[in-house]
Amino acid sequence: MEKIEKKxxxxxDDDHDTRALFKMVLEENNFNVxxxxxxxxxxxxxxxxxxxLVLLDLRMPGITGFDVLHHITKISPTTPVIVxxxxxxxDDVVESLRFGAWDFILKPMQTYNIMLHRVxxxxxxxxxxxxxxxxxxxxxxxxxxxxxDLKSGQDIQIKLLPDSTVTFNGYQFNSLILPSLYLSGxxxxxxxxxxxxxxxxxxxxxxxxVSSALVTVFLKSFMNKCIDDYKQSNNQTVLDPGKLLQTLxxxxxxxxxxxxxxxxxxxxxxxxxxxxxxNGGHYPFPVLRQNEKCxxxxxxxxxxxxxxxIAFENISVQLEENFFLAFFSDGILDILPxxxxxxxxNLLNELCMSDRETFQNFISGLKDNSAGxxxxxxxxxxxxx
Amino acid sequence: MEKIEKKxxxxxDDDHDTRALFKMVLEENNFNVxxxxxxxxxxxxxxxxxxxLVLLDLRMPGITGFDVLHHITKISPTTPVIVxxxxxxxDDVVESLRFGAWDFILKPMQTYNIMLHRVxxxxxxxxxxxxxxxxxxxxxxxxxxxxxDLKSGQDIQIKLLPDSTVTFNGYQFNSLILPSLYLSGxxxxxxxxxxxxxxxxxxxxxxxxVSSALVTVFLKSFMNKCIDDYKQSNNQTVLDPGKLLQTLxxxxxxxxxxxxxxxxxxxxxxxxxxxxxxNGGHYPFPVLRQNEKCxxxxxxxxxxxxxxxIAFENISVQLEENFFLAFFSDGILDILPxxxxxxxxNLLNELCMSDRETFQNFISGLKDNSAGxxxxxxxxxxxxx
Numbered sequence: 001m002e003k004i005e006k007k008x009x010x011x012x013d014d015d016h017d018t019r020a021l022f023k024m025v026l027e028e029n030n031f032n033v034x035x036x037x038x039x040x041x042x043x044x045x046x047x048x049x050x051x052x053l054v055l056l057d058l059r060m061p062g063i064t065g066f067d068v069l070h071h072i073t074k075i076s077p078t079t080p081v082i083v084x085x086x087x088x089x090x091d092d093v094v095e096s097l098r099f100g101a102w103d104f105i106l107k108p109m110q111t112y113n114i115m116l117h118r119v120x121x122x123x124x125x126x127x128x129x130x131x132x133x134x135x136x137x138x139x140x141x142x143x144x145x146x147x148x149d150l151k152s153g154q155d156i157q158i159k160l161l162p163d164s165t166v167t168f169n170g171y172q173f174n175s176l177i178l179p180s181l182y183l184s185g186x187x188x189x190x191x192x193x194x195x196x197x198x199x200x201x202x203x204x205x206x207x208x209x210v211s212s213a214l215v216t217v218f219l220k221s222f223m224n225k226c227i228d229d230y231k232q233s234n235n236q237t238v239l240d241p242g243k244l245l246q247t248l249x250x251x252x253x254x255x256x257x258x259x260x261x262x263x264x265x266x267x268x269x270x271x272x273x274x275x276x277x278x279n280g281g282h283y284p285f286p287v288l289r290q291n292e293k294c295x296x297x298x299x300x301x302x303x304x305x306x307x308x309x310i311a312f313e314n315i316s317v318q319l320e321e322n323f324f325l326a327f328f329s330d331g332i333l334d335i336l337p338x339x340x341x342x343x344x345x346n347l348l349n350e351l352c353m354s355d356r357e358t359f360q361n362f363i364s365g366l367k368d369n370s371a372g373x374x375x376x377x378x379x380x381x382x383x384x385x
Numbered sequence: 386m387e388k389i390e391k392k393x394x395x396x397x398d399d400d401h402d403t404r405a406l407f408k409m410v411l412e413e414n415n416f417n418v419x420x421x422x423x424x425x426x427x428x429x430x431x432x433x434x435x436x437x438l439v440l441l442d443l444r445m446p447g448i449t450g451f452d453v454l455h456h457i458t459k460i461s462p463t464t465p466v467i468v469x470x471x472x473x474x475x476d477d478v479v480e481s482l483r484f485g486a487w488d489f490i491l492k493p494m495q496t497y498n499i500m501l502h503r504v505x506x507x508x509x510x511x512x513x514x515x516x517x518x519x520x521x522x523x524x525x526x527x528x529x530x531x532x533x534d535l536k537s538g539q540d541i542q543i544k545l546l547p548d549s550t551v552t553f554n555g556y557q558f559n560s561l562i563l564p565s566l567y568l569s570g571x572x573x574x575x576x577x578x579x580x581x582x583x584x585x586x587x588x589x590x591x592x593x594x595v596s597s598a599l600v601t602v603f604l605k606s607f608m609n610k611c612i613d614d615y616k617q618s619n620n621q622t623v624l625d626p627g628k629l630l631q632t633l634x635x636x637x638x639x640x641x642x643x644x645x646x647x648x649x650x651x652x653x654x655x656x657x658x659x660x661x662x663x664n665g666g667h668y669p670f671p672v673l674r675q676n677e678k679c680x681x682x683x684x685x686x687x688x689x690x691x692x693x694x695i696a697f698e699n700i701s702v703q704l705e706e707n708f709f710l711a712f713f714s715d716g717i718l719d720i721l722p723x724x725x726x727x728x729x730x731n732l733l734n735e736l737c738m739s740d741r742e743t744f745q746n747f748i749s750g751l752k753d754n755s756a757g758x759x760x761x762x763x764x765x766x767x768x769x770x
Binding site for chain 1: 472475478479482488495496498499502506509510513514516517520521523524527528530531532534535537538540541542544545566567568592594595596598599600602603606607609610618636640641642643644
């Protein structure tokens with residue numbers, strides 16, 4: 001049988017017979033009892049023994065029950081005190097309740113069941129309060145532990161991302177990633193390959209959180225490998241977005257991760273001021289603004305990691321001296337207030353055609369409302385001039 | 386000012402004056418009150434209005450207060466009921482408490498403060514119970530959300546690990562990873578490079594959990610790259626453990642992840658039955674048992690990702706026709722009961738010299754006690770014959 005720890009009750013009463021009777025009834029009902037014959041002794045015992053409950057006579061010679069009540073509620077506000085009062089001193093009861101007594105018992109008692117009921121009621125309430133605090137504590141501890149784990153992962157992921165604002169050869173990159181849950185399945189990078197080329201990509205691994213974030217490390221490693229292979233053995237894959245996606249597609253499938261990813265890979269040719277890109281399923285399509293015109297960079301390739309042995313098509317776009325190119329990941333569609341997809345896409349296109357301030361205000365609004373996003377949101381802009 | 390919703394109290398009493406008085410006092414104290422003049426009407430109103438508390442007269446003509454109490458506690462056990470009884474019917478009170486009444490009030494009342502005290506006490510207790518349930522619910526929801534995120538990450542990490550038992554060219558690999566918190570900073574892999582070589586590695590990224598797991602994906606990608614480079618362009622790095630660690634060391638430092646990793650990389654030459662290895666800080670040192678002898682594979686290289694431009698030394702060991710090689714990650718040292726490091730290492734060495742059953746029992750014991758490990762634990766064994 002499980003051993004339940006007995007609760008300790010302190011009775012403070014100048015009347016010997018009352019104390020003896022309380023002690024007998026309470027001990028019969030599995031409580032431990034200690035007695036004090038006056039207020040001074042009661043306070044001493046209270047401080048020494050920290051009882052679970054105090055039964056306190058209000059009218060005693062010397063230090064009164066009110067004094068004891070003041071003292072106990074001051075040093076231990078969570079310990080329940082039940083005051084005992086004569087039936088004809090109901091004003092005492094009301095006053096003691098105002099001063100922090102949890103309940104009261106009127107003498108003479110018709111049955112000790114009532115005293116027991118009061119004691120049990122008050123202990124139950126005290127227990128509920130303790131449980132509440134415990135739950136709060138447990139809640140915080142458990143969540144802190146998991147959150148710290150996720151936050152330390154987030155720190156690593158942030159280190160894998162580029163600085164949010166970087167300029168290569170006059171092409172300025174700005175990026176923002178808002179994860180829905182610490183770690184992001186959205187990922188991006190931009191880097192100068194050499195004097196002639198700058199490359200960038202924006203990816204959205206299926207799902208979000210830790211599992212997708214692990215896959216983004218694969219993406220980053222793959223891209224690093226492509227750059228190394230170019231620098232060390234003049235492997236041209238990094239200069240051929242379509243071939244790069246084809247290779248990555250096969251690598252992805254080989255790992256059997258049950259994950260796929262959209263990926264837009266772009267290569268900017270500095271000399272010709274030209275963009276060569278391949279879009280593996282990135283949506284919404286990026287919007288290019290130049291010469292006051294809005295060009296949607298449409299394409300029809302599938303995401304990577306779904307179908308083996310498929311080709312990925314390169315598309316080339318002539319850039320003007322001044323241009324602005326904007327990417328959003330599809331997480332943006334979940335939070336736009338418009339009813340239809342068409343309306344949402346129109347809004348994004350209009351936004352890309354608007355002035356810098358309007359665009360920046362929109363981005364600031366995203367940042368301010370990034371708590372509890374349903375999906376990761378990424379914004380990447382590239383501009384010149 | 387914040388608007389606090391008023392609590393709704395149902396009074397069931399056949400005495401009009403009592404109801405009127407209760408209503409007045411309660412409404413003065415910011416409660417809403419609905420009245421029922423008999424038990425049948427009381428039950429109807431209870432079911433229609435779901436009050437927050439019921440004040441119930443026990444003695445009524447028709448359906449008694451006891452019947453109403455039975456009904457209410459049955460259909461809504463969380464709604465507090467306070468029974469009202471004549472002072473000379475204290476047995477009724479005791480019985481009603483046994484049947485689920487939360488508290489009682491004796492008539493005639495000397496002051497309505499006592500009735501208010503009972504009402505407030507009981508509502509406070511009811512509120513504490515609700516809060517407890519809410520905390521429990523919040524606790525479970527928040528933890529589930531974070532745990533699901535971590536579990537889905539764990540699924541991906543498991544997919545990156547090899548099958549736990551694999552045989553290449555007669556060399557049998559067995560492995561076990563026990564993460565301390567869903568995702569592991571320990572990692573390992575083994576793979577046949579071609580007919581002539583089988584390779585394996587065991588790594589322990591600093592820290593544990595998500596952040597370290599992200600870095601293990603880097604390791605895996607790096608190893609994949611080495612294998613590809615060998616197969617595609619005959620790059621010999623994967624056949625030179627020391628050079629492999631040197632390259633990885635530089636890659637690690639280039640990423641600025643503030644993480645380092647121990648790494649033991651071994652290459653088994655099938656033709657010569659020889660092990661060529663480089664150990665970057667893996668500890669405890671692996672133990673090789675062959676010809677009834679115990680050989681500790683000591684070495685002095687540092688972990689990778691700490692110091693740039695350092696060399697990593699290869700060591701070669703002749704294997705016998707029958708051998709058993711065992712690796713433990715340092716997480717094992719945290720849970721062995723021995724006092725000193727020497728004693729722990731001795732135990733592991735003795736274990737490697739013991740028979741298969743003793744070793745297997747030890748591993749089973751680890752699995753059975755893997756909840757809440759302070760650090761990840763990995764065991765890798767390689768054997769032949």
